[in-house]
Every structure is written in C-alpha cells, then in structure tokens.
Amino acid sequence: MVAEAYLPIRREFLSLVPIPIAVIGVSIMLLRLVASQDFKLWRDGTPWLAASVGGAATFVLQGKGWPYTAFALCLFALVVPMLHVCTRTLRGPVAVIGVGLLVLIGLYLSSPAPGFPPLVRRVHALTQHPRLLTITDHIGLGHPLVRQLGGVWVGSSCAQLLAGGAILRMETSQPTQGEREKLDGIIHFERQQLLADLRNGRPDVILVDTYLLSTFRFDWLAWASSDPEVETELRNYREVETVGRVRIFVDQSALQRS
Numbered sequence: 001m002v003a004e005a006y007l008p009i010r011r012e013f014l015s016l017v018p019i020p021i022a023v024i025g026v027s028i029m030l031l032r033l034v035a036s037q038d039f040k041l042w043r044d045g046t047p048w049l050a051a052s053v054g055g056a057a058t059f060v061l062q063g064k065g066w067p068y069t070a071f072a073l074c075l076f077a078l079v080v081p082m083l084h085v086c087t088r089t090l091r092g093p094v095a096v097i098g099v100g101l102l103v104l105i106g107l108y109l110s111s112p113a114p115g116f117p118p119l120v121r122r123v124h125a126l127t128q129h130p131r132l133l134t135i136t137d138h139i140g141l142g143h144p145l146v147r148q149l150g151g152v153w154v155g156s157s158c159a160q161l162l163a164g165g166a167i168l169r170m171e172t173s174q175p176t177q178g179e180r181e182k183l184d185g186i187i188h189f190e191r192q193q194l195l196a197d198l199r200n201g202r203p204d205v206i207l208v209d210t211y212l213l214s215t216f217r218f219d220w221l222a223w224a225s226s227d228p229e230v231e232t233e234l235r236n237y238r239e240v241e242t243v244g245r246v247r248i249f250v251d252q253s254a255l256q257r258s
Contacts, residue, residue: 001162001186001189002162004165004166004169004179004182004183004186005161005162005163005164005165005166005169005183005186006161006162006165008165008168008169009063009064009161009164009165009168009213010062010063010064011063011064011065013060013063015065016059016060016063016065017060019059019065019070019073019108020053020056020059020060020070020073023052023056023070023073023074023077023105024049024052024053024056024073024077026077026097026101027049027052027077027078027080027081027101028049029097030081030097030101031080031081033097034081048076048077048079048080049076049077049080051072051076051079052072052073052075052076052077054072054076055070055071055072055073055074055075055076055077056073058072058073059072059073067108067109067110067111068109070108070109071109074105074108074109078101078102078105115211115214115244115245116138116140116141116244116245116246117243117244117245117246119145119207119243119246119248120145120148120149122241122243122248123145123149123205123248124149126205126240126248126250127204127205127250128150129149129150129151129152130149130151130152130203130204130205131151131152131154131201131202131203131204131205132145132146132149132151132152132153132154132203132204132205132206132207133153133154133155133197133198133201133203133205133206133207134155134159134206134207134208134209135160135194135206135207135208135209135220135221135223135224136159136160136164136207136208136209136220137159137160137161137163137164137165137209137212137213138159138161138164138209138211138213138214139158139159139161141159141207141209141246142155142158142159142207143158145207151205154197154200154201154202154203155197155201156193156196156197157193160190160193160194160220162186162189162190163186163187163190163191163223164212164213165186166183166184166186166187166190167187167212167218167223168212168213168216169183170183171216191223191224191226191227191230194224194230195227195229195230195233198230198233198234199233202251203251204250204251205248205249205250205251206234206237206248206249206250207246207247207248207249208220208221208224208246208247208248208249209245209246209247210245210246210247211245221234221247234249236251236252236253237249237250237251237252238250238252
C-alpha cells in the first residue's frame with residue numbers, strides 16, 4: 001500500500017532543492033566568517049557537511065517537502081559554524097547572520113500545516129476534552145490540536161493519507177486495471193479503518209477536511225459516506241460549523257453532556 005499510494009505523492013524536484021541549497025550555502029558562508037584562518041572546509045568540516053548533505057538527500061528523496069523531513073539537513077548544517085561560535089568572540093554582523101539563520105530554520109521547522117484555521121477555542125466551546133477524529137489525508141488537522149485541547153485521539157492512524165494518495169493517482173493518472181484494483185483496495189481498507197474508529201472510539205468531535213493533499217478541493221464527507229455502514233455511523237453527528245477548509249461535526253450526546 002505504501003508503494004502504491006504513499007511514495008507517488010511527491011512534490012516536483014525543482015520545488016525541493018532550493019531549501020537544501022539555501023541551508024547548506026548559508027552554513028558554509030557563516031562557517032567562513034567564524035572559523036579561524038587555518039580552518040580547512042573540506043577537511044575539518046567534512047563529517048558535518050557530509051551528514052548535512054545526507055539529510056538533504058533524504059529530504060529530496062522523500063519528496064514531500066514537510067518541514068520535519070528537513071530536520072537532519074538543518075541540524076548538521078548548523079553544527080560546524082555553531083561549534084566555532086562557541087569558541088570565538090564574534091563581530092556584530094556575523095552574530096546577526098548567525099542568529100538570523102537560527103531563527104529562519106527554527107521558523108521553518110516549526111511552521112504550522114498550511115491552510116488550517118485555529119480551532120482550539122471553537123472546539124472547546126462545543127465540548128471539553130473531546131474524543132477527536134479527523135477525516136482527511138493531512139496529519140496537521142488533528143495534531144497537535146488534540147493535545148492543545150487536552151483531548152483523546154481515537155483514530156487508529158494519524159490520517160487517511162493512503163486513501164489520499166490512491167485517490168490522487170486515480171484522478172490524475174491512467175492506472176491499469178490491475179493498478180486500479182489495488183488502489184480501490186487501499187481506499188476500501190481506509191474506509192474500514194474509519195468505520196472501526198467510529199465504532200470503537202466513539203469520537204465526540206469529527207473534523208472533516210475539504211481538500212485533497214492541501215491542493216485540490218475534495219469532499220471527504222462524501223467519500224466517507226459512500227460506505228453505507230460509515231454513513232450510518234455519521235448520522236449520529238451534526239455539522240455545527242465550517243471554519244475555513246474544515247467542517248466541524250459533533251456527536252449529539254456530547255453536546256448534551258456539555
């Protein structure tokens with residue numbers, strides 16, 4: 001399933017390479033500024049730069065562009081100049097460049113998921129410490145939201161990412177009959193997982209996305225409800241609000257308890 005539906009989800013190569021080039025390039029520039037005159041870049045800095053290049057390779061090979069996949073790239077790119085920073089008194093401009101690099105990398109690695117509105121207050125207004133489930137291909141809808149709410153995650157996976165990849169392949173390529181059967185099987189598997197989560201987890205709140213891979217408009221509710229058993233479970237929930245790209249559904253009994 002990973003080979004069929006996850007690996008093909010990737011960004012264009014040219015949209016990925018600017019980040020490694022920028023991070024490693026600035027690291028080398030900063031290293032030139034802070035290192036001693038007898039420092040040999042391709043001798044003393046080789047282990048750390050090689051590790052950073054390895055991190056860049058994994059970032060590009062994964063092809064998703066997600067910030068956490070660039071963690072190794074950024075970490076090792078910073079090690080060499082920071083080691084020299086610790087042993088020298090820096091000039092003002094050099095210190096500014098170093099701090100700026102740290103801030104930019106920190107902001108990138110902690111950047112929130114694109115397009116999701118702030119939901120903590122809205123969900124808290126409906127119910128406290130909810131049992132939460134999402135119908136989406138994006139992990140960023142449910143996490144870290146469930147921790148911020150002090151809630152309980154009742155899903156057996158972080159998102160319906162495999163279904164998202166299978167749907168994308170079905171809609172944007174021309175799979176053979178055999179490939180289509182595999183993709184249909186993956187989609188069916190994800191619906192069955194969702195059905196089990198609804199029955200076993202009994203979520204108080206369900207958040208439903210309206211985009212596929214944060215790019216294409218997509219009706220995830222219709223996708224879920226196309227299974228009669230899932231549709232029966234979803235009848236217990238009422239849509240109370242749409243915030244940006246997210247539809248909020250609440251269990252009637254949870255509303256009564258709150």
